[in-house]
Every structure is written in structure tokens, then in C-alpha cells.
Amino acid sequence: MLASHFAAKEAEARIYAAWEASGAFKPKDDPSAAAFSIVLPPPNVTGTLHIGHALNCTLQDILCRFERARGKSVLWQPGLDHAGIATQMVVERQMAASGSNESRATLGREKFLERVWSWKHESGGQINEQLKRLGASCDWSRERFTMDAGVSQAVIKVFVQLHKEGLIYRDKRLVNWDPMFETAVSDLEVLNEERQGHFWHFKYPLENGQTYQFPIAFDDDGAPTEFETRDYISIATTRPETMLGDGAVAVHPDDVRYAGIVGKRVLLPLADRYIPIIADDYPDPELGSGAVKITGAHDFNDYKVAKRHGLPLYILMDSKGAMVLDDYIPAKYRGLDRFEARRQVIADIDALGLLEKVEDKVMMQPIGERSGVVIEPMLTDQWYVDAKKLAVGALAAVESGETKFIPENWTATYYQWMRNIEPWCVSRQIWWGHRIPAWYDEAGNIFVEATQDDAKAAAKAHHGKDVALRQDEDVLDTWFSSGLWPFSTLGWPNQTPEMARFYPTSTVVTMFDIIFFWVARMMMFGVHFTGQAPFKSVVIHSRVVDEHGKKMSKSKGTSIDPTALIDTYGADALRFTLAIAAGPGRDIRMSDKRVEGYRNFGTKLWNAARFAQMNECTLWEAFDPALVKHTINKWIISELTKTAYGVATALGLHRFDEAAQANYSFVWNVFCDLYVELVKPLLSGDDEDAKNETRQTFAWALDQILKILHPFMPFVTEELWDKTAEFGPKRATLLCAASWPSLDASLIDEAATAEVGWVVELITGLRSLRAETNVPASAKVPALLIGATKESAIRLERYQAEIDRLARLDYSMVANEAPAGSVSFVLGEATIAIALEGVMDIGAEKTRLAKEIARCTKEIDTVNRKLDNPGFVAKAPPEVIEEQRERAAGYEAERGKYEAALARLG
RNA sequence: GGGCGUAUAGCUCAGCGGGAGAGCACCUCGUUGACAUCGAGGGGGUCACAGGUUCAAUCCCUGUUACGCCCACCA
Numbered sequence: 008m009l010a011s012h013f014a015a016k017e018a019e020a021r022i023y024a025a026w027e028a029s030g031a032f033k034p035k036d037d038p039s040a041a042a043f044s045i046v047l048p049p050p051n052v053t054g055t056l057h058i059g060h061a062l063n064c065t066l067q068d069i070l071c072r073f074e075r076a077r078g079k080s081v082l083w084q085p086g087l088d089h090a091g092i093a094t095q096m097v098v099e100r101q102m103a104a105s106g107s108n109e110s111r112a113t114l115g116r117e118k119f120l121e122r123v124w125s126w127k128h129e130s131g132g133q134i135n136e137q138l139k140r141l142g143a144s145c146d147w148s149r150e151r152f153t154m155d156a157g158v159s160q161a162v163i164k165v166f167v168q169l170h171k172e173g174l175i176y177r178d179k180r181l182v183n184w185d186p187m188f189e190t191a192v193s194d195l196e197v198l199n200e201e202r203q204g205h206f207w208h209f210k211y212p213l214e215n216g217q218t219y220q221f222p223i224a225f226d227d228d229g230a231p232t233e234f235e236t237r238d239y240i241s242i243a244t245t246r247p248e249t250m251l252g253d254g255a256v257a258v259h260p261d262d263v264r265y266a267g268i269v270g271k272r273v274l275l276p277l278a279d280r281y282i283p284i285i286a287d288d289y290p291d292p293e294l295g296s297g298a299v300k301i302t303g304a305h306d307f308n309d310y311k312v313a314k315r316h317g318l319p320l321y322i323l324m325d326s327k328g329a330m331v332l333d334d335y336i337p338a339k340y341r342g343l344d345r346f347e348a349r350r351q352v353i354a355d356i357d358a359l360g361l362l363e364k365v366e367d368k369v370m371m372q373p374i375g376e377r378s379g380v381v382i383e384p385m386l387t388d389q390w391y392v393d394a395k396k397l398a399v400g401a402l403a404a405v406e407s408g409e410t411k412f413i414p415e416n417w418t419a420t421y422y423q424w425m426r427n428i429e430p431w432c433v434s435r436q437i438w439w440g441h442r443i444p445a446w447y448d449e450a451g452n453i454f455v456e457a458t459q460d461d462a463k464a465a466a467k468a469h470h471g472k473d474v475a476l477r478q479d480e481d482v483l484d485t486w487f488s489s490g491l492w493p494f495s496t497l498g499w500p501n502q503t504p505e506m507a508r509f510y511p512t513s514t515v516v517t518m519f520d521i522i523f524f525w526v527a528r529m530m531m532f533g534v535h536f537t538g539q540a541p542f543k544s545v546v547i548h549s550r551v552v553d554e555h556g557k558k559m560s561k562s563k564g565t566s567i568d569p570t571a572l573i574d575t576y577g578a579d580a581l582r583f584t585l586a587i588a589a590g591p592g593r594d595i596r597m598s599d600k601r602v603e604g605y606r607n608f609g610t611k612l613w614n615a616a617r618f619a620q621m622n623e624c625t626l627w628e629a630f631d632p633a634l635v636k637h638t639i640n641k642w643i644i645s646e647l648t649k650t651a652y653g654v655a656t657a658l659g660l661h662r663f664d665e666a667a668q669a670n671y672s673f674v675w676n677v678f679c680d681l682y683v684e685l686v687k688p689l690l691s692g693d694d695e696d697a698k699n700e701t702r703q704t705f706a707w708a709l710d711q712i713l714k715i716l717h718p719f720m721p722f723v724t725e726e727l728w729d730k731t732a733e734f735g736p737k738r739a740t741l742l743c744a745a746s747w748p749s750l751d752a753s754l755i756d757e758a759a760t761a762e763v764g765w766v767v768e769l770i771t772g773l774r775s776l777r778a779e780t781n782v783p784a785s786a787k788v789p790a791l792l793i794g795a796t797k798e799s800a801i802r803l804e805r806y807q808a809e810i811d812r813l814a815r816l817d818y819s820m821v822a823n824e825a826p827a828g829s830v831s832f833v834l835g836e837a838t839i840a841i842a843l844e845g846v847m848d849i850g851a852e853k854t855r856l857a858k859e860i861a862r863c864t865k866e867i868d869t870v871n872r873k874l875d876n877p878g879f880v881a882k883a884p885p886e887v888i889e890e891q892r893e894r895a896a897g898y899e900a901e902r903g904k905y906e907a908a909l910a911r912l913g
Numbered sequence: 914g915g916g917c918g919u920a921u922a923g924c925u926c927a928g929c930g931g932g933a934g935a936g937c938a939c940c941u942c943g944u945u946g947a948c949a950u951c952g953a954g955g956g957g958g959u960c961a962c963a964g965g966u967u968c969a970a971u972c973c974c975u976g977u978u979a980c981g982c983c984c985a986c987c988a
Contacts, residue, residue: 012950199985206988244988257988290988299988308988370987416917420983423916427984519917519983554925556981587936588926592918594981596925600937607950618947668927672935683947771954778954784943813953815945866932873931878968887931887969894932 009617009730012610013723015577022725023139031744032144034080034509043074044082044509046493047138047145048517048525049153051090052127053097056137058551058559058597059518061569064143065582066548066589066663067516071144072718073658074513076747082509084496085145087132089154091440091485092188092377094131098123098439116438123439137570142578142721144743151496153488154441161495162441162488163457165536170445170455174393174535175433177445177453181310182432184385186328186345187378190436191389193484194429195523197382199371206370207247208296208363209356210239211256211273214281219267231263240265240273240284241296241363245370247356248349249302251278251336254318257299260286265298276361277337277352287312304386322386326436345383390434390443390481398425400534401527410530410540413661414591417519417547424523431528433484440482448474490528493541510537514544522547546661548589554598567597575599579720580606586719587667608671609723612712615679616727619709622690625735626706632754637697638805639689640704642759643682646673647711649755651748654715670716678712681767688808706735711748765799765835766806772832772839773814779855780830781848782841787815791822791829793838816841825911832859833904840908849912856909863902870895 026032034042045067050060071083095111102109102122111119138145151158169175182191213219218238222231240256253275258265265284272281289312290299303313304320313320323345325331330348332341340348356362373382402425404410405418412418434443446454446462452469454476456462466474488495493512497505511533517526526545533541551567553559559566572581576599583605588595618624632644650673657666682705689701709731717724721743728742738745773790782788790810792803800821803810807819825831828844830852870891873879880888 009947011948242988246988295988301988306988308986368987420917423984523984550982590927593926594919598925601925603950604936607948610950611948614948614951616947621947664927668935679948680952684952774953775955778942781942784953785945812945869932873969876968879931880968882968883931891931 009613009620011614011617013577013613013726015579015609015722016574018726019140019142019573019578019722022722023142025741026144026725026743027147029741029744031075031741032083032146033148034082034146035075037080040078040080042082042508042513043071043079044084044512045071045514045516046084046496046512047086047143048515048521049086049088049151049489049492050134050138051093052087052131052152053090053093054134056134056141056569058567058569060134060138061141061581062548062551062585062589062595063516063518064138064141065585066546068141068143068582068721069586069658069663069666069718070514070516070661072721072743073655073747075144075743076714076717076745077655078746080508082149082505083143083145084149084151084509084512085135085138085143085147086151086492086496087135087153088485088489089127089152089440091435091437091482092190092192094123094127095437095439096188096377098126101126111438119438140570140573140578142582144721149496153485153492157498158488158491158495159441161491161499162483163444164500165491165532166441166444166483166487167455167457168536169392174396175455176391176393177388178391178430179386179388180391181304181307181384182387182389183373184326184383184387185375185378185380186324186326186383187375187380188437189326191385191387191432191434192375192382193432193486196376197373198376200374201369202372204245204368204370204372206243206245206295206366206368207353207356208241208243208365209247209250209276209300210241210361210363211275211282211300212239212361213268214272214274217268217271219265222264239361240268240298242298242300243295244300245368246305246349247352248330248340248345249305249323250275250300250352250356251330251340251348252302252304252321252323253278253282253300254303254313254321255282255285255301255316257285257287257290257301257312258297259288259290259292262290262292262297264292276359277340277355278335279337280335285312285316285318287315305384307384310384310386320386324383324385328380328383389432390445390483392431392433392487394428394431394531397531397535398428398527401425401530401540404530404534404540410542411544413544413546416592417522417545420519421522421527425527428527431484433487434479434481435484436481438482440485441488443479443481443483445479446476447479448476486524486528489525490532491536493529493533494537499537510541511539512542514546515542516546516548518550519547520550544661549591549593549595551585551597552594554596556594556596567599572599572602576602576606577609577722579609579723582721583608583667583671583719586663587671588664590664591662608675609720611679612674612716612720613723613727615674615683616709616731618683619705619731620734622702622705623734624690624702624705624709625731626703626710628736630703630707632704632707633751635700635704637689637700637704638759638762639682639685639809640701641756642763643678643704643708644754645756645759646677646682647708648748648750648752650677651711651715652750655747655750658718667719670712670719674712674716678708681763682708684813685763685766685809688812692808706731713742714745714748717742717745762802765802766809769803769834769839770810770813772834773810773816773841776830776832776839776841777815780843780852782843784815787817788841788843790814790816790819790839790841791825792819793822793825793831793840795821795837799835799837825908827911829911830855831904831908833901838904838908853909853912856905856912859905860902860909863898863905867895867898867902870898 071081075081099111183197185192218236220234221237223235224233226232268284269286272283275282301309301312303310303318304322321335328345330340330343375382454462454465494510497510529541553565580602584602635641650669653669654666686701689697713724713728725742732738810819825840826842829840829842831838831840
């Protein structure tokens with residue numbers, strides 16, 4: 008006998024082990040089967056499962072299990088990302104916390120990397136175990152790591168080839184520099200955060216005490232009317248320390264206020280240098296004083312101006328963000344941290360009487376995504392990918408429809424980014440990652456080759472003799488290797504059978520925040536290197552937020568731990584919650600309450616199976632749903648077929664929410680609430696044929712439910728598949744390897760739907776009637792069908808047992824008129840009356856009837872307003888007009904019957 | 914500044930050019946052998962606001978308001 012509920016905690020690990028052992032997660036060999044492939048976005052090796060992973064993984068698992076059931080050969084490729092900066096940070100922190108004197112610096116590159124590897128082997132990749140707890144049906148035998156030999160080989164090949172094609176180059180330009188990690192980062196790794204700051208206004212004195220007339224008042228036409236004599240130019244800055252590196256002051260060429268002094272020089276205070284006043288389009292005359300200090304080496308806009316005017320670039324800071332020791336920095340600032348230098352500069356400017364004013368100002372500050380420190384624009388040598396060129400193919404693939412975004416509106420986001428893409432800085436000044444395959448000779452010549460030997464050979468060819476080479480110290484951006492993931496994991500650059508079969512992949516499932524980081528890069532690399540976009544569709548899902556709609560945050564303690572939810576409610580409940588909430592385009596608010604509700608759903612299903620067991624509902628091979636005779640059985644077969652069809656259709660459209668909802672309402676509201684109840688008289692009756700047929704139909708329907716629900720709730724369905732085999736035929740396979748129900752449209756039976764619908768409506772009406780007239784639940788009463796058509800009379804007789812049972816009647820019969828002291832409701836052509844003399848509450852019944860009459864009247868008025876509108880009758884489609892006429896007639900008839908009932912009450 | 918999105922029951926959200934829905938919460942009743950992690954019944958909404966298109970608008974268009982997110986910029 009089945010227990011009263013599914014013991015998820017005990018069963019999940021066991022079931023998962025059985026799945027894996029069966030080999031069901033490997034793609035099937037059958038060459039005639041269509042291929043379906045997904046790469047799991049490789050989680051960071053440092054990662055642990057958060058709720059976003061749980062959603063992402065659940066959706067992919069649903070698709071994979073669904074497609075397997077539909078007969079496809081499915082590859083769900085798992086793996087881990089080495090996560091350069093994140094991992095290096097974890098290991099460094101661990102060393103610091105251990106209390107030993109070891110650090111990255113004392114160990115040196117080689118030893119440090121050994122430590123990282125051993126950390127990876129010991130404690131990396133926990134997240135994969137958590138994904139298994141969630142039920143992820145990845146082919147773990149194919150697990151890859153971005154720094155595996157094979158994948159790394161692909162990375163090197165791509166780098167070398169892009170370099171030879173001129174699409175990777177080394178360049179000195181401004182880059183976002185993270186002073187904490189002492190590395191360059193890409194634009195995407197910089198977050199712009201609004202912070203409270205200040206706006207300092209400085210005066211730069213004109214050379215030799217020169218003066219000019221600065222307009223301070225204007226007439227209506229904007230012509231200056233009043234002037235003051237100035238011997239300085241006023242500039243404003245949010246980063247005062249950078250003034251030490253100013254190369255000019257720029258004004259707009261049309262700015263009349265400064266027209267007279269363009270070309271003259273000002274004294275740069277503290278630095279004691281003279282810098283020119285230049286005219287450039289960059290300054291906005293409306294902003295501040297209209298004059299801008301130009302610090303070419305520490306500001307992206309200023310850099311462009313400096314380039315245009317050939318201004319000198321003064322590098323002010325070292326890799327840690329401290330002021331450099333160079334002699335263009337006054338001695339007192341050398342070596343100071345940039346923020347100390349700022350305080351000092353302000354104090355010194357103030358002491359000189361050149362601090363004009365200080366304003367509070369909310370400003371956007373660039374913050375390192377991982378370090379949290381203020382990013383410094385720095386002039387350095389870095390490797391760049393020419394993203395603009397690679398974007399052409401990546402754009403074309405989406406424009407042509409080769410790759411589609413789901414939902415479609417993300418296409419616009421992708422286009423906007425791709426069309427304005429900047430060169431991608433791919434070098435990082437860290438150790439953990441793919442070392443850049445570039446070698447330098449003493450003269451600074453660069454040889455980019457796949458191996459050191461190749462580089463040596465190239466150098467020899469260049470010099471005519473062997474020369475000493477040193478390899479570039481830098482490693483590649485983590486996203487460089489991730490960008491190759493859809494094909495590097497399949498064995499590329501080798502033409503492997505997996506490449507042939509599973510590339511391009513079918514779909515990639517991810518959240519919108521990594522469209523740029525990951526999807527865009529995969530598109531660029533995929534199109535460039537394989538000639539095909541790496542996936543046919545990109546499914547973008549929502550963000551999971553807390554129950555107040557706020558972004559979850561570990562530090563604020565507002566994050567929900569999915570493994571805790573699994574512990575409490577089981578993996579199925581979590582999965583179902585995520586799936587049913589995963590509608591397109593809206594954040595998913597997560598709360599325990601919802602998960603609890605879907606845990607209950609699993610229990611509901613479990614108990615339906617218990618009912619099957621108690622009633623010996625076993626399925627035999629020979630059962631054919633097309634040969635079923637009893638209408639209730641025909642009806643459930645029909646409903647199930649529609650549901651299976653609906654679930655498949657929704658999944659085909661990636662509407663996980665609709666698919667889950669279809670399952671939910673069918674299982675609970677149709678199968679459990681109606682079918683189980685309607686079938687009870689049959690299962691306990693004397694008609695052996697009907698009983699047998701019902702038992703088999705019940706078992707068959709339960710089997711189909713397990714199949715269509717399995718992608719969403721794999722554990723409980725698998726367990727039931729196994730358990731029901733204990734009282735039925737042995738199963739040939741695990742449920743995870745079973746096939747999707749065949750969608751035979753001939754099983755859809757509208758006549759059965761109508762008939763059972765009528766019965767259900769009758770039962771519901773009777774129950775409602777009883778409740779509203781305060782008939783005690785224990786009282787059994789007779790019911791009469793008045794003014795019945797032949798058809799409904801037959802139905803009443805046929806379903807008398809069901810109706811009597813579910814509406815708690817003694818008997819139901821056809822009569823000519825309602826007896827005195829009866830209450831009634833209207834069902835189509837007929838009136839249903841229950842004789843309640845002595846038990847009913849006449850006052851309550853009168854109120855109820857009056858309410859029904861009012862409802863009918865309201866509907867009639869609404870419809871009649873429509874029908875009385877000449878425009879409607881003239882222009883609306885005939886079927887719509889007919890429909891409205893029928894509605895009006897229906898409500899008229901209904902109201903008439905209620906009025907009659909009211910009249911009978913006297 | 915550019916882009917995207919959201920506004921429907923107390924809460925969370927579906928839906929949709931012609932009859933306002935679900936889950937949770939709430940109220941009433943109920944331990945009839947699948948299930949109290951349950952069952953039956955019920956109350957509750959000018960579908961943000963204002964215009965427009967249409968015979969007909971919660972749905973389409975325009976605008977307004979509020980909220981959210983992304984990109985860029987603020988020297």
C-alpha cells in the first residue's frame with residue numbers, strides 16, 4: 008500500500024541515481040532520431056546554486072525531458088567555467104584566512120596556479136551536485152571545464168586565428184582598470200552606481216596675469232550686456248586629483264565667452280605647468296562654466312580630445328591606484344593613494360585661493376563588478392578583439408531569423424548592443440585563465456602562435472636565428488572561452504561526430520543580464536568560426552526576486568536558498584513553482600508559500616495513485632482507449648488527450664507557465680475533483696464490465712498524467728511510475744525514458760464532453776442550491792428534473808448514481824412540475840428542483856432567487872443594448888450577432904424560470 | 914538622453930476586439946475509506962487615468978501618471 012504522501016527527501020537521491028545508472032541522460036544512438044541539444048550555461052567553478060540557477064536549470068530540464076520523451080536524441084551539455092577573477096579571489100582569500108604567510112606574491116605564478124587547481128579539485132564545482140538535486144538530466148559523462156585540454160586548445164586556436172585575421176590586436180588605449188585586482192576589465196564588468204559626490208570648481212590663472220572680459224548678463228537675444236574682467240578660467244571636476252595630469256582646458260569653439268582667450272595658456276596650479284586653452288566640440292557650453300579640464304590619460308572623453316589635439320598624456324597612477332613617482336607629479340603627492348591625493352589637492356588649491364566653490368553632486372561612479380572599488384580609466388597596453396567586425400555576422404544571423412530570441416522583444420536589446428559595440432578588451436592581468444599565446448622578443452616584436460615552439464620558429468624566420476622569447480604574462484577574459492562553449496565542448500576544432508550531430512545547438516536558455524556577456528560573444532565566435540549561429544533560439548527567462556519584488560541579495564540576507572526549499576518541500580515543488588511562474592517578461596516573485604502549494608499538488612497526485620491502488624486500477628497491455636464504451640471514461644480520455652496536446656503545444660512555444668498550468672488544472676480540477684468522484688459508483692457497482700473498463704481507463708489516464716507531468720515533476724512521477732508497477736504490469740523502462748503520449752485526435756470526444764459537462768453542471772448547481780438555502784450537509788433530499796428534454800431525462804437516469812452521490816440526494820427523477828415548497832435552479836432547458844419542505848430556509852431562497860433574477864436582467868440588458876444598436880446589427884459578423892441573440896434568449900428563459908420559482912414560494 | 918517592460922480581486926499573476934479568470938488569503942459548511950498537504954459552497958474587480966479607432970475596447974492607437982530594468986552621459 009502506498010504511503011500517505013511522497014517521501015521526497017528519501018526518494019530523490021535514489022531516483023536520481025537510478026536515472027543516471029540507466030544511461031537515460033546520454034543522447035540516444037539512434038541515427039534516425041532528430042537531435043536536440045542545449046548547452047547548460049556553465050556555472051562558475053566557485054558557484055553555489057542560487058534561485059536563478061534553479062530556474063534556468065529547471066526550464067532546460069523541462070525541455071530536455073520533453074524532447075527525450077518525444078523521441079529525440081538529446082544532448083544536454085554540462086560543465087564549469089574557470090571564472091578567472093572570481094576564482095583567483097577565492098583562493099587568495101583562503102590563503103589569507105589560513106594565517107600562513109603564503110600569498111600569490113610569495114608563491115609565484117606556477118605554485119599559485121597549482122594551488123588553484125587543487126582548490127578546484129577539492130572544493131570546486133559544488134553547484135553540479137546541487138543541480139543534480141534539482142533533477143537536472145545533463146549528460147554528466149560529457150562534463151567539461153573551460154580549462155580542460157580540449158577546450159583550451161580551441162581557445163588558443165581561436166586567438167591565433169583571429170590575430171592572423173587582424174581581428175585581435177594589441178593596442179595602447181584607455182581601459183577600465185580595477186585597482187584592487189590590478190587588472191583591466193571589460194566595459195560590461197563595470198557597474199555604474201549612483202553615489203553622492205562633490206563638484207569642485209577650480210580657477211586656473213591665465214598666463215602672465217592676462218585678463219579677458221567675461222560676460223555675466225545677456226539680453227533677450229543672448230547678446231552679452233554686462234562683463235566682468237577675469238584673469239582666470241573656471242573649471243569644475245568631480246575628481247580633483249586628476250588635475251595634476253591636465254593637458255589643456257577645452258572650450259566650445261562657438262562659446263563667445265571664451266573666444267578671446269582660445270590659444271592662450273593658463274597656469275596649471277600645483278603642477279606649475281602651462282597648458283593651452285583649446286577649442287573643441289566636446290565641451291557643452293550649457294554645463295558648468297563651459298570650460299573643461301582635459302586629463303587625457305584618465306578619462307574616456309578627455310582621451311579623445313587629447314588625441315585630436317595631440318596633447319601629452321600624463322599617467323597619474325600605478326596599478327594599485329596610487330600616484331606614480333614620475334617627476335611631472337609634484338613630490339608631495341607621489342605615492343599617495345588616489346583618494347588621499349584628492350584630499351591633498353583640494354586642500355592645496357584652497358590654500359592658493361583657487362578653490363572657487365564646492366557643490367554636492369549625485370554622480371554615477373564606475374564600480375568594479377567584483378571588487379566593488381572605483382574603476383580608474385588607465386592608459387595601458389591590452390589585447391582587443393575587433394568586436395565591430397565580428398558583430399556583422401552575429402547581427403546578420405538574428406536579422407535573417409537563423410537565431411530567434413524568445414520572447415522576441417529581446418531582439419531589440421541585442422541589436423542595440425551589437426550595433427554600438429566597442430572593441431572588447433580580452434586581456435586580464437591575473438594568473439588564473441588561458442595564458443595569451445603571444446611571445447615577445449627583446450626588440451618587442453610579437454609572435455602569436457599556438458605553441459611556444461611555433462613562436463620560436465616564427466621568431467627564427469623573422470630574425471634568421473634563434474632568439475630569446477618571453478610569453479605574455481596576461482590571461483584571457485573568462486568570457487572568451489565561454490564564448491566558444493557551444494562548439495568547444497563538442498570537440499571543435501576537430502570535426503567530431505558530436506559536432507556534426509549537435510551543432511548548431513537547438514536553444515540556449517539564459518537570463519537577460521548575460522545577453523551581452525555571453526550570448527553576444529557566442530554568436531560572434533560561432534558565426535565566425537563555424538559559419539553557423541550556435542543556436543536556433545535564445546530563450547530569455549525572467550529574474551527571480553523576493554516576495555516584495557526586490558532583487559535578492561546575499562549580503563542583505565534576502566536571498567532564498569533553493570536547496571533549503573528542496574529540503575523542505577522537495578525538488579518537484581520548487582521546479583513546478585518556478586515553471587508555472589516563468590511567464591515571459593515579468594519578474595518571478597518567490598515565496599515559500601507558493602512552493603508549499605505545489606508540494607501539495609504533488610501530494611494530490613500521489614493520493615490519486617493511492618486511490619487507483621485501492622481500487623485495483625491496473626493497466627494491461629491490451630487496453631485500447633479507442634475502444635472504451637462508458638461516457639465518463641471516454642470523457643477523461645478526451646480531456647487527457649486535449650491536455651497532453653496543450654502541454655506539448657505550450658512547451659513548443661516555450662510557454663512553461665501555460666504548460667505547467669495545463670497540467671495543474673487538469674490533474675487537480677478535472678482528474679481528481681471530477682473523474683475520481685464520478686467513477687466511484689462505477690468502481691463500487693455491480694457491472695463488472697464497466698468496473699473493469701473503468702479500472703483500466705483510470706490506470707491508463709494516470710499513466711498519461713505521469714508522462715506529461717514528468718518534465719515538471721520528475722521525482723514524484725518517476726516514483727509513482729515505479730510504485731504503480733507493483734500492482735500492475737512491470738514497466739519496461741524508467742519513466743524518464745518513456746515516450747510522450749501519442750496525440751490521437753480521434754480520442755477527442757465532444758459528445759462526451761457535453762454530456763459530462765451537463766452532469767457536472769447539474770451537480771454543481773445542486774450543491775450550490777443546498778449551500779445557499781442552508782440545507783444541512785447531512786440531509787439527503789430528493790431532486791426533480793422539470794420540463795426536461797428527452798436527452799436530459801436520459802442523462803439523469805444514466806448518471807443518477809453519480810448525481811445522488813455527489814449532490815447528496817436520495818434520488819433524482821423527472822417530473823412535470825415542481826412541488827410546493829421546493830427550491831430550484833435552471834440548467835439549460837430544464838429546471839432542477841429539490842423538495843425541501845421543512846428543511847429549507849424560505850427567506851434565504853427568496854433572496855437567492857431575487858439575486859438570480861437580477862443577474863439575468865443585467866445580462867439581458869447588456870446584450871439588448873448591443874442588439875438594439877443598428878451599427879452592431881449592420882456590421883458585426885452574423886455569427887457574433889446570432890450568438891448574442893442566443894445569449895439574450897437564454898437569459899430570458901432562465902429568468903422566466905426563476906420568476907416562476909419565486910412565484911411558487913408565494 | 915536612448916531602449917525595454919509593467920499597471921486586472923486583499924496578495925501573486927494569467928488572459929483577451931464581442932460573456933472578467935486562477936492560486937493564495939478571507940467567510941460558511943464538512944472527518945461519506947484517495948487526499949485536512951483535503952472537500953463543498955461563497956464574498957470580492959469602473960481591468961491605472963484621459964483621449965482616439967471601431968458596430969463593439971480590459972484588450973488596438975496616442976498621451977498622462979506611477980513603478981521597474983537595461984544602455985549611454987553628466988567634464
